[in-house]
Amino acid sequence: MRILIVMILLAVNVADAQVTVRKGFQKRFVAVNGFGGTALGAKLTEVVANDVRLSGCLGLAKADAAEFVQHGNVKADGGVECFVTHVVTKKMFLSKAYPGQADARRLAHAISDDIVQAITGQRGIAQTRIAFILKQGRNKELAVMDYDGANVRQYSNDRLCARPRWSPDGTRIVYTSYWQMFPDILEVNLQTGARQILARFPGLNTGAEYSPDGLRLAVTLSKDGNPELYTMGVDGTGLRRLTNTRGAESSPTWSPDGRQIAFVSDDRGSPQIYLINRDGGEPERLTVSPSYNTEPAWSRPPSGSEMRPMIAVTSRVGGKFQIGVLETVGAGQGVRPVLADGADNEDPSWAPNGRMLVFAKRRNWSSRLYLLDVVTGEQLELPAVGEGASEPAWGP
Amino acid sequence: MRSNVLTHTMILALVAALSLVGCKKKPPVGTAGTTGPGSVTPSSVGGVDVPGGVTIGGPGMRPDLTSADLEKRQFTPVYFDYDSAKIKPAEMAKLEVVAESLKGNSKNLIIEGHCDERGTAEYNRALGERRAQAALVELKRLGIDASRMSTISYGKERPADSTHGDTAWSRNRRCEFVALDR
Numbered sequence: 001m002r003i004l005i006v007m008i009l010l011a012v013n014v015a016d017a018q019v020t021v022r023k024g025f026q027k028r029f030v031a032v033n034g035f036g037g038t039a040l041g042a043k044l045t046e047v048v049a050n051d052v053r054l055s056g057c058l059g060l061a062k063a064d065a066a067e068f069v070q071h072g073n074v075k076a077d078g079g080v081e082c083f084v085t086h087v088v089t090k091k092m093f094l095s096k097a098y099p100g101q102a103d104a105r106r107l108a109h110a111i112s113d114d115i116v117q118a119i120t121g122q123r124g125i126a127q128t129r130i131a132f133i134l135k136q137g138r139n140k141e142l143a144v145m146d147y148d149g150a151n152v153r154q155y156s157n158d159r160l161c162a163r164p165r166w167s168p169d170g171t172r173i174v175y176t177s178y179w180q181m182f183p184d185i186l187e188v189n190l191q192t193g194a195r196q197i198l199a200r201f202p203g204l205n206t207g208a209e210y211s212p213d214g215l216r217l218a219v220t221l222s223k224d225g226n227p228e229l230y231t232m233g234v235d236g237t238g239l240r241r242l243t244n245t246r247g248a249e250s251s252p253t254w255s256p257d258g259r260q261i262a263f264v265s266d267d268r269g270s271p272q273i274y275l276i277n278r279d280g281g282e283p284e285r286l287t288v289s290p291s292y293n294t295e296p297a298w299s300r301p302p303s304g305s306e307m308r309p310m311i312a313v314t315s316r317v318g319g320k321f322q323i324g325v326l327e328t329v330g331a332g333q334g335v336r337p338v339l340a341d342g343a344d345n346e347d348p349s350w351a352p353n354g355r356m357l358v359f360a361k362r363r364n365w366s367s368r369l370y371l372l373d374v375v376t377g378e379q380l381e382l383p384a385v386g387e388g389a390s391e392p393a394w395g396p
Numbered sequence: 397m398r399s400n401v402l403t404h405t406m407i408l409a410l411v412a413a414l415s416l417v418g419c420k421k422k423p424p425v426g427t428a429g430t431t432g433p434g435s436v437t438p439s440s441v442g443g444v445d446v447p448g449g450v451t452i453g454g455p456g457m458r459p460d461l462t463s464a465d466l467e468k469r470q471f472t473p474v475y476f477d478y479d480s481a482k483i484k485p486a487e488m489a490k491l492e493v494v495a496e497s498l499k500g501n502s503k504n505l506i507i508e509g510h511c512d513e514r515g516t517a518e519y520n521r522a523l524g525e526r527r528a529q530a531a532l533v534e535l536k537r538l539g540i541d542a543s544r545m546s547t548i549s550y551g552k553e554r555p556a557d558s559t560h561g562d563t564a565w566s567r568n569r570r571c572e573f574v575a576l577d578r
Contacts, residue, residue: 160550162551163517163518180461181461181463181466182461182546183521183548202458202546202547203525203546204522204525220521222529222547222549226525227525248519248522248523248525249522250518250521250522251519266519270479271515271519295518295519316514319514347516347517391517
């Protein structure tokens with residue numbers, strides 16, 4: 001395990017170089033031949049090739065430079081077949097038939113995840129979704145899209161919304177809304193579109209994130225004075241105060257086991273990351289430098305993954321936001337930068353694989369969403385959505 | 397405190413009004429199927445359910461507000477130093493004017509806290525709230541009952557000056573005040 005961590009560090013440090021890392025972390029290259037010349041075949045080819053490009057663990061290559069080659073076809077009855085073969089050993093890694101379905105993009109994403117699973121043994125991200133804040137003129141609304149930027153759907157008409165977070169089962173999103181001018185915490189059911197208020201105390205109601213078991217929310221409220229950290233049941237009952245400081249606490253994120261919460265506090269000066277037990281107690285300071293660390297996001301890699309839980313943060317260095325990670329959670333450790341390219345990069349949120357991040361990149365005061373592979377340091381731009389997109393949250 | 401029924405009706409009216417404004421030029425609501433990258437399908441955005449027991453009162457019970465109310469800022473903003481929620485001595489006179497205007501009437505006061513764009517969104521939201529509360533504490537000391545005052549933090553979302561640089565930033569680190577005739 002220790003060797004693995006060192007390898008992550010190496011990969012991260014030399015993001016521009018060709019990184020040689022252990023198998024499983026290394027990008028594997030696939031020649032995507034596609035699914036034939038029909039309209040459906042062409043659509044599947046386009047989406048699967050893009051999925052491979054965005055997968056992080058796989059890359060696209062020409063046949064002579066690929067480790068794997070993909071073939072596929074659309075049958076007369078509309079069904080689809082997909083095969084993946086190792087170029088050198090000729091071993092068949094994937095041979096699967098799919099019944100035809102009307103939604104070509106959805107079928108393509110399912111095929112892409114099977115390709116990732118067959119080659120890497122890991123669950124892919126092609127069937128995941130990303131919630132984000134969509135800019136429309138002066139307004140900012142809650143929206144959800146497929147992870148590749150398709151199927152954007154707007155879920156609010158509140159004029160100002162912020163910080164969406166997914167329920168662990170992917171059926172609901174909690175977010176901050178100024179629908180009644182004051183910041184409230186609302187929850188939207190993605191299936192029905194129904195929304196309900198979870199917190200509308202006097203002052204600030206924001207920062208909600210579901211616990212990993214989906215039963216509680218960590219939130220920031222200012223009803224008792226300056227902004228403090230609380231937890232509450234998802235039904236709005238059982239409010240419990242965790243912090244009591246003279247500074248402001250914000251941006252809570254749960255540990256994967258649900259026992260601890262990392263958050264931002266400026267109680268001792270500049271904003272830094274702290275850790276507290278889910279039932280309260282004395283907060284432990286995690287970061288001391290750089291002088292500005294905010295927006296912690298704790299990853300939850302699946303069991304059996306070579307990735308381990310990490311906390312991504314947005315640091316400010318030289319007046320620019322950059323994304324860094326805390327690889328182990330303990331007092332006084334440094335933040336390792338994983339993305340410092342001169343643009344403002346912020347709002348990191350982990351994919352369920354614990355390896356990819358989605359984040360917002362601001363250039364010339366306009367914001368777009370990107371994916372980042374924290375192992376290779378590779379950035380992948382998502383299609384532009386409206387006038388601007390920010391505060392992404394990767395769904396389960 | 398208003399009755400729940402009244403509050404609920406107003407909420408529905410507000411959401412309905414916003415929906416109308418927001419949806420004018422968009423394709424029909426709830427269209428199924430897939431769209432490629434770039435286009436936005438508005439989901440059917442309904443009203444918000446206000447379950448009983450979630451509406452919470454207490455000190456500083458907030459009044460019903462519309463965006464039109466917030467256009468009516470009557471006072472000079474109070475400005476702050478970078479990353480600070482401390483009321484500067486030079487800004488105190490502005491708060492005295494606000495306090496004076498609230499004496500002898502029963503108006504409620506909305507105190508908005510704002511930040512410059514250099515912080516991250518949620519941290520700025522917390523900082524803006526601290527600025528609004530710092531103003532509230534001073535106004536209380538000047539004799540205004542806390543139950544008449546409510547705070548709203550907008551973080552960096554509503555700059556007074558939307559240009560970028562030191563001048564704009566110093567104008568945006570501020571508290572704004574709205575006195576309501578109710």
